[in-house]
Amino acid sequence: MNTAGELRTHTVDELNQMITDLRRKQLDIRIQVSTGQFADISKFKEYRRDVARIKTVLNEKGSS
Numbered sequence: 001m002n003t004a005g006e007l008r009t010h011t012v013d014e015l016n017q018m019i020t021d022l023r024r025k026q027l028d029i030r031i032q033v034s035t036g037q038f039a040d041i042s043k044f045k046e047y048r049r050d051v052a053r054i055k056t057v058l059n060e061k062g063s064s
Helices: 012-034 041-063
Strands: none
Touching: 012 041
């Protein structure tokens, strides 16, 4: 994923769309695990951290 510096160049709408996409990917992984299909569980942790990184940038943009 992008670093926080790269994320700061995006607009708020783009960042919100990124969060939506990452949440959808997390849901897909949860579904794959629950149905017994192969899923890369390590991606779930990566997506969670990416969402946190994006939310941090959004908070910075909101306070300035």
